[in-house]
Amino acid sequence: MSLFEKLSILGTSAEYDVCSAWCGNSKGRPAIPGVYHSKLPNGKSISILKTLMTNECSNDCRYCMNRAGRKCGKATFTPREVTDIFENLKGKNIIQGLFLSSGLGKKNPTECMENIVEAARILRVEKKFNGYIHLKVLPGADYSIIREAAHYADRLSINLEAPNSSRARELSSVKEFRSDVLRRMSWISGLERQGLIKSGHTTQFVVGASGESDLELIRASSWLYEKMRLRRTYFSAFEPVEETPLATHAPTPKTRAHRLYQCDFLARDYGWNTGMIEQALDDYGFLNLNEDPKAVFAKKNKDLFPVDVNAADYRTLLLVPGIGPTGAKRIIEARKENGSGIETLRQLPKLGIIINRARPFIELNGNRQASILDFGM
Secondary structure: OOHHHHHHHHHHHOOOOOOOOOOEOOOOOOOOOOEEEEEOOOOOEEEEEEEEOEOOOOOOOOOOOOOOOOOOOOOEOOHHHHHHHHHHHHHOOOOOEEEEEOOOOOOOHHHHHHHHHHHHHHHHHHOOOOOEEEEEOOOOOOHHHHHHHHHHOOEEEOOOEOOOHHHHHHHOOOOOHHHHHHHHHHHHHHHHHOOOOOOOEEEEEEEOOOOOOHHHHHHHHHHHHHHOOOOEEEEEEOOOOOOOOOOOOOOOOHHHHHHHHHHHHHHHOOOOOHHHHHOOEOOOOOEOOOOOHHHHHHHHOHHHOOEEOOOOOHHHHOOOOOOOHHHHHHHHHHHHHOOOOOOOHHHHHHHOOOHHHHHHHEEEOOEEOOOHHHHOO
């Protein structure tokens, strides 16, 4: 089997492993197998080689295209093969970074992960590559190999897939949530505290595969940020795969993952606590697919509104739908520059405010705008 044939299999097999909130190709699968667009931790967009070392796996995850026993084309890279492909694509200016994961083949998790780390070592030490490398930590891998991975990677990640032990048991009879996954995440967190992983560590949930509620996912994310110093949580909407136990399970709407990302932004970028975010949930613990969670919160807390854009502090401005961190900062800066503050609400769109969303929840110097016509727009 040629290297390109292997990449066609293993690059496609890696597509469900999310490496950023924007990681993919606008027209579906990439034109070159394994080449995806991604946003780095600093916000810069690059193209990366994203592939598995092998798609053979001993785990029986019910949703996974690479689960044990599933009949599909199997392939395995050696570390040298991965670095040869990487060097070839990088030399053609097609890629600038690497995301490397693996199935749990016939070897134990540590031996499988040794191949991941060896590929990173070759790039860093022999090829002198100093660009972005993201390595996946395999459930059950030894601490020693995870620590070695931290010396070569900008970012490490291990996927929880489910928000808690009971939901994880719905997905696999082999992986043990606490010992195989959470313990490894704790080790990664310790390495990050030592300054060995400059871009931190992340995880991923498969949304809708185990029957979990949004409440469970939001609480799990909050705990991970607080206790594990997690840098990002990613949400992958479940998609059924043929020849798996969940092949007839309904796909999860992409909008559900989008709403969870909005809640994640509220927690990380807006400073909202879990209790505030939970107010956007219905009685069954789910988010409204048709409405922004911030707008749901605002409608449930009418006593907090309207907010006077000339009097409110930064955190209060962030409660308003249509006003994000950048817009809130610009409002405060504009008030400082002009002694009389914001003189007309028509100034707000120029500051990055989505006025149609903000309008019902704001006022100017005590005067609430009842109509879009009052804006003079």
